[in-house]
Amino acid sequence: MRFLTAVTALPILFSSYFVQASNQHITELVNAAKSRTLVQITYDGSYRRISYPMGDVPAHIGVCTDVIIRSYRQLGIDLQQQVHEDISAHFDSYPSNRIWGMKKPDSNIDHRRVPNLQTFFTRHGEQQAISNQPEDYLPGDIVTWMLPGNLPHIGIVVDIKDPETQTPLVVHNIGQGPEMDNSLFRFPITGHYRYMPDINI
Template sequence: MVCSCAWAQGVPALSASRHDFLRRLASTAKERTNHTVRYDPGYVRIPYPGGDVPADTGVCTDEVIRCYRVLGIDLQKEVHEDMVQSFSAYPRKWRWGLGKPDSNIDHRRVPNLMVFFRRKGESLPTSTRADDYSPGDLVTYDLGGNVPHIGIVVDRKGANGRYMIEHNIGQGPRIEDVLFSWKITGHFRYYGPQNYP
């Protein structure tokens, strides 16, 4: 069964199970705005697998990690396992001088998530066409000066008719009309290790 729902126009057709997964991811992202989170990019030792920084702290990547975790997908574990297998595939610049993966922080770095989503998910074209972005899509950015950022497209539209982004850019989880506010560096879908047919 293939879904050709209105919100999926302009992108490849999705199976019903993938459409449902992306719908649940977008819904989870919207719920994140009910949480108070202080922006804190500090290095924190966390358990593995299933580790998380304190619930009242986090950065943009923690929004993505927490949304996936609600759906039963542990990006800490998935990214770490892939980095153990293919460390050289990940950006040297973002290894911070490490000679091996670090399960405390690697999944919390946007460049690592970009590589992971390219390797294990779907890498979609980047464009300036709003119709190319659907709820549940992951969008990465360069905020300027090589400062990376990530957000999740949600099924809420701004005044201009574009889908909005749930992200944390320093003021906690928010839904904002920022899809094209910065240079887009990546556009992904990730369904988890089971990869939903």
């Protein structure tokens, strides 16, 4: 479902992470993620050549990683460039060769792969503990899962929670376009991250 008919606003609580990342930026990221659910997207993960930096696949297509990329981009944060620069300098730290047999970075696709984003957020964000406690997941948190068939997946926690379970909702694209739903604990969680670089306004 794209929006639940009955939801409860989730207050944004701040840890040490949010001392560095302002309330405004986290709110903007969450709002950007929620706005993705208003866009009609056809799930299409085919390889495409795109511009660099700030490159993107056609606006009407996308996969789970594009929800994250496009949400951050609304804040002026270009994960394509940031991932490409990091993987170019630290190629062996990324799983590109092990998983896909790549010999060098590729700015067309590297940032659109969940394992690469996991590596980037681990290296440059704050890696959080994985738990089954809803209160451990804050608005703006990035979560990765392993879907059936060993398919990696990624989404973002927002500031709304399910009124029955009190679980924060997530925005993700699991095949039917970006949607906001109660999927945080639906699949095994493989990663939990917080990432907000300095933004000059």
